[in-house]
Amino acid sequence: MLSVTKYCLFACLLVGNMFAQELPPIDVFYPDEYGGENQNWSVSQSADKYIYVANDKGLLEFNGAKWQLYPSPNNTIMRSVRVINDKIYTGCYMEFGFWESDNFGQLKYNSISQKLTKPLIEDEQFWNIISLDDWILFQSLNRIIIYNHGDSSYSTIDSETTLTKMFKVDESIYFQKINDGIYKIENGSEKLVSDNSIFQENIIVSIFNHNNKLLVLTQEKGFFLLEDDFMKPWDIPANEFLQGTSVYNCIQLKDKSYALGTISNGIIHLSAEGIINYQINQSKGLGNNTVLSLFEDIDNNIWLGLDDGINCVNISSPFSVYNDEKGEIGTVYASAIHNETLYLGTNQGLFSKNLKSKNNFKFIKGTNGQVWCLKKIDDTLFCGHNTGTFIISDDKVEKISDVLGVWNIQRVPGNDNLLIQGNYNGLNILERKNNTWQFKNKIEGFDISSRYFEFLNQDKIFVSHEYKGVFKINVNDSLTKANSVTQDLSVVKGLNSSLIKYNEEILYTNKEGIFKFDETLDKFKKDTHLSTIFNNQKFTSGKLVVDQKTNSIWSFTDKGLSYSTPGKLSNLPNINTVSILHTLRNSMTGYENIMHFENNKYLLCTTTGYIIIDLAKLNDRKFDITINSISKNKINKPQQYLNKDEFGSFQNDENNIEFISSIPTCDFDNVNYEKMFLNNLFLVFGDKLSSNL
Numbered sequence: 001m002l003s004v005t006k007y008c009l010f011a012c013l014l015v016g017n018m019f020a021q022e023l024p025p026i027d028v029f030y031p032d033e034y035g036g037e038n039q040n041w042s043v044s045q046s047a048d049k050y051i052y053v054a055n056d057k058g059l060l061e062f063n064g065a066k067w068q069l070y071p072s073p074n075n076t077i078m079r080s081v082r083v084i085n086d087k088i089y090t091g092c093y094m095e096f097g098f099w100e101s102d103n104f105g106q107l108k109y110n111s112i113s114q115k116l117t118k119p120l121i122e123d124e125q126f127w128n129i130i131s132l133d134d135w136i137l138f139q140s141l142n143r144i145i146i147y148n149h150g151d152s153s154y155s156t157i158d159s160e161t162t163l164t165k166m167f168k169v170d171e172s173i174y175f176q177k178i179n180d181g182i183y184k185i186e187n188g189s190e191k192l193v194s195d196n197s198i199f200q201e202n203i204i205v206s207i208f209n210h211n212n213k214l215l216v217l218t219q220e221k222g223f224f225l226l227e228d229d230f231m232k233p234w235d236i237p238a239n240e241f242l243q244g245t246s247v248y249n250c251i252q253l254k255d256k257s258y259a260l261g262t263i264s265n266g267i268i269h270l271s272a273e274g275i276i277n278y279q280i281n282q283s284k285g286l287g288n289n290t291v292l293s294l295f296e297d298i299d300n301n302i303w304l305g306l307d308d309g310i311n312c313v314n315i316s317s318p319f320s321v322y323n324d325e326k327g328e329i330g331t332v333y334a335s336a337i338h339n340e341t342l343y344l345g346t347n348q349g350l351f352s353k354n355l356k357s358k359n360n361f362k363f364i365k366g367t368n369g370q371v372w373c374l375k376k377i378d379d380t381l382f383c384g385h386n387t388g389t390f391i392i393s394d395d396k397v398e399k400i401s402d403v404l405g406v407w408n409i410q411r412v413p414g415n416d417n418l419l420i421q422g423n424y425n426g427l428n429i430l431e432r433k434n435n436t437w438q439f440k441n442k443i444e445g446f447d448i449s450s451r452y453f454e455f456l457n458q459d460k461i462f463v464s465h466e467y468k469g470v471f472k473i474n475v476n477d478s479l480t481k482a483n484s485v486t487q488d489l490s491v492v493k494g495l496n497s498s499l500i501k502y503n504e505e506i507l508y509t510n511k512e513g514i515f516k517f518d519e520t521l522d523k524f525k526k527d528t529h530l531s532t533i534f535n536n537q538k539f540t541s542g543k544l545v546v547d548q549k550t551n552s553i554w555s556f557t558d559k560g561l562s563y564s565t566p567g568k569l570s571n572l573p574n575i576n577t578v579s580i581l582h583t584l585r586n587s588m589t590g591y592e593n594i595m596h597f598e599n600n601k602y603l604l605c606t607t608t609g610y611i612i613i614d615l616a617k618l619n620d621r622k623f624d625i626t627i628n629s630i631s632k633n634k635i636n637k638p639q640q641y642l643n644k645d646e647f648g649s650f651q652n653d654e655n656n657i658e659f660i661s662s663i664p665t666c667d668f669d670n671v672n673y674e675k676m677f678l679n680n681l682f683l684v685f686g687d688k689l690s691s692n693l
Contacts, residue, residue, distance in 0.1 A: 021358050022320035022612050023278050026285050027312040034067035036060050040305030041127075043295035044083045051297065052088050053305060054078040059090055059099065060310075061107065070099065073109050080138075082129035089136060091126025096138050096145075112138075112147060116154065128166045132173060139166040144175065146188065157190050167207040169214070176204040182216070182226075196231050198224060206250040210234075217250050217260075223274070236274025251294045253315075259302050261291025267304060267313070280313065284325065287311055318617035319580065322609040329361055331588055332605040335595045336374035338381040342603075343392065344610070345371030350383055352395060366390075366397045375409045377419065380437070382409050389421065389430065391437060401439040403428050407451040412479065413458050420461075420479070422450030427461065429479050445482030446473055452499040454506055456519070462488075462506055464499035466590075470508060470524075490523035491515050496541045496590040502553050503566075509542035509555070529572050533562045540582050543592045547602075556592045558582045561604075561613075578613060585611060632657050 031038050037056035044052045053060040058071040058078055072078045076093035083089075087098040088107065097111040113120060121142050128139040138145045144157040144166060162178040173185040174193065181195035182204065193214075202218040209215070214226040215234060222242040223234035233239070246263040253259060256272040266281030266289050282289045286306070293305035300316040324330070334345035337355065344351045350367035353359060373384035374392075383390040383397070384406030390397045405424030412418035412429070419430040419437070426447045431440035448471065452464040461473045470488040475481065494510035501507070506517040508524055513531030515524035538558035545554040552565045553573075560580050564573040582589075586606045593605040600616040632640055633656050 021278060022322045022610075023280070024314050024317045025319055025321055026280070027314065028285075028287050029067070029310040029312075030287065031309060034060055034062070034310060035069045036067075038306075038308040039077075040292060040310050041078065042080045042082075042129075042293045043303045043305050043310075044081045044088070045295065045297045046083045046086075046088070049298055051303065052081050052083060053303075053310060054081040054090060054092075054293075059088070059107070070107050070109070073097070073111065077125075079125055079127045080129045082131065084131045084136065089129050089138075091129055091138055091140075093125045094120050094123070096126045096129075115152065116145075118156070130166055130168045130173060132168065132171065137166065137173060139163060139175070144185075146185075155188055157185065164203055165205070169207050169209050174207050174214075178203070182207070182214075194226055194229055194231065196226075196229075198231060205247050206252075208252050217247060219247055234274065236270075238268075238270055238274050238276045241268075241276060248291060249294050251296060253296050253302070254300060259294050259296070261294045261304065262289070263291075264289050267291055267294075267302070269315075285323075316617070318578075318614045320612045320614075322612075324609045327608075329609065331607045332593075332610055333588065333591055334371055334374040334384075334593055335603050335605055335610065336376055336381060337595075337597070338376055338392070339394065341394070343374055343381070344605075345374050345383060347371075350374075350385075350390075350392070350397070362395070364392070364395050364397060366399075372406055373408050377409070377411060378416075382419075384409055384421065389439075400437050401428070401430065403439065403442070405449070407449070408453065410453075410455075413455050418479070420453070420455075422453045422463070424449050426450055427453060427463070427473075441480050443473075443475060443479060443482055446471070446485055454499060454501040456506060456517070462499055462517070464497060464508060466493060466495055466497045469493040470499065488524065490525075494542070496539075496543065498542045498544055500544045500546055500553075502544070502546050503551070507544060507553075509544055511539040511542070514544075514555075530564060530575075533557065533564075533575060541590050541592055543590060545592070545594050547594075547596050549596045554594050556582075556587070561585075561594070578615075578618060580611075580613075630657075 036058065039056045040053050042054040046052070049064070051062040056077045058069055059081060061068045061070065072092045074092065074095050076095070078090055078092045080091040081088060087100055089098045090096065095111065096113045097109060099107040099109050102108055121140070124140045124142055126138045126140050130137045134148055134150045136147045136149050138147065141162050143159060144163065145154055146156070147154045159177050161180055164176045164178060166173060166175045174182060176182055176199065179200055182193040182199050183190045184193050198218065198221065199216070202221050204216055205219050206217045207214055210225065216224045216226055218224065222239055223236065224231050225234050245265055245268070247260050248263050249261045251259050257277070258270040260268040260270065262268065266279060266286045268279045269277040271277055280286050286304070287309035288306040290307035291304050292307060295303040297303060302313040302315050304311040304313065329344060329351055330346040330348035332344050332346050336343045340355050341352050342355050344361060347370050349369060350364045350371050351361040352364055353361045367383065367385065367390065370386040371383060372386070375382045375384070381392040383392050386405055388399055388403060389401035389406050389409070390399050403423050403425065407422040409419055409421045412420050417432040421428050421430060425442065427443040427450050429440040429443065430437055448463065448465055448468060450463045454462050456462060459475055459477070461475060463471045463473060470491055472486050472488055473482045474484045476483055491508050492510065492512070497508065497510040499506065499508045508515045508517070513534060514527045516527045518525050533555050534557060540558050541556045543556055547554065550565065552563045555562045558581070561578040562575055563578070564575050567574050585604060586608060587604065588607055595603045597603040597612060600614060602613045602615070604611045604613060
């Protein structure tokens, strides 16, 4: 089976450093991973979702798990690639043709240019390939060769000046002649469309159909609309920004928005109306600022062939990311939404931003230092801080307690005027008098740091300390004194353990699972159903988070997140998973926090900002596994590849059998290859394989 190392960056980016926002994640591939040279000139994709890239060293093939390089047929730079049906057409220096896969899963090259009766022009390179009906068009800087793949006939359109690019708009082919104008091909011949001075003096990057007008993008001057030889600038909000940007290429995405690849400013994403959605450059996550090629794949990911590397922007990902790349905010421990404002509590203080604004987060004065929690109770936002307790109102703070280290704040059952908070020194009570909150008293007789605490009833409180264990505290009616403190020995203490209350039941979690307190037996019992969250997944944290709005409970493992919701047809909760690796989500282990954001979206705190997870975009997809190759060999004998499309058998001494498999996806799903391979291997081959073992 294949193993693969992927360099995945969650990148959050700024447009001209003017504003911050959440953006899609990026998959970054470096030359030492894909095995080619730095520059990548063109990208295409086959129906089975394999990605093909024209690289300085040859043709790159990516099956979702592994890259393979096929050197160009004459060892020159490959400039173009286009998958058409079951063939991969490529163009390079003094050569063009197509590749086909053989029965062993390897690509074989067939030259077209060598079969032409008309010789190639000296130093001719083929930069673009387009298909139209039965014709394949190969464009060099000197001419366009129109090749009929049915009968192998061909014709040419020559030019006395340089041909920059060739464009397919609907079912028409357009191209530019430098210092001349825009042309289209009709009946195999060129026809002048416009010789406006703008198109003579500027390099054309792309041409699109916009409301039955030609929308022409120039390299330095932005967009222009052309209709019946009448030309005018496209009046869009991005105009001013584009005037100072050198655009090298552009594609229109399926949702009618535009992705612009620039020479020194990375990629710019425009809405269909020409509004800048975001910009991604090298300082914000791209491998390089120069985008040589752009391609939207079947799954709506945007592939970037860069001057140094290959990137994939998961534009339709259920994840979007805000990344504090300058470290101005710090590690986020808590978040809250209050009065249309998003608040982030970090190790550096409290920060806020209006939900509808794209401005940067601003620091709230007086909150320097570690924020441990943000709790909204009724219509008041409380901030639990290393230095005490604050009430937050817009960008102002009021300190109501000086007791250090506020881990959490909760209501006292049965009394709306009392709150209990867990501090470094134990448990403390806040009281509301004359509509003002203030410190009331410490619960004497219990001095252990109380990060996790819950009321079982009005006079019994559970406190969990990961190094000391779980304690049961009986308190007096006035909540001023602990009458007794006993340690619960039915569960073991442990690193990153936690304790919460969910659906009026006390839950304790450690590396052995989730335990529910049985009041009748006066001990914790393992909840075998909820504990399946950790089955076959490495334990990283016992932290559980309750979402009151949806009555769900979130947990965290090495392979992803899980959220449990009440069952509709039984008393067992439904357990759902979100596949995002511990290393990718980059949360502070043991201090994970997730908050309902809006609709089906949740905000997950990270060490560099936060991730927005859109549950509506998550699909429990069933991937099709592809068998790339099969090989066998006897001991001390050379490896023999088999025809994977034919019936075959294994002898008893051919006991070293290798199946190379992959799943062609570039999303952030954690694909379980082992399980899928075992479940699908013989489904893929049916009765083609037999065994004499």
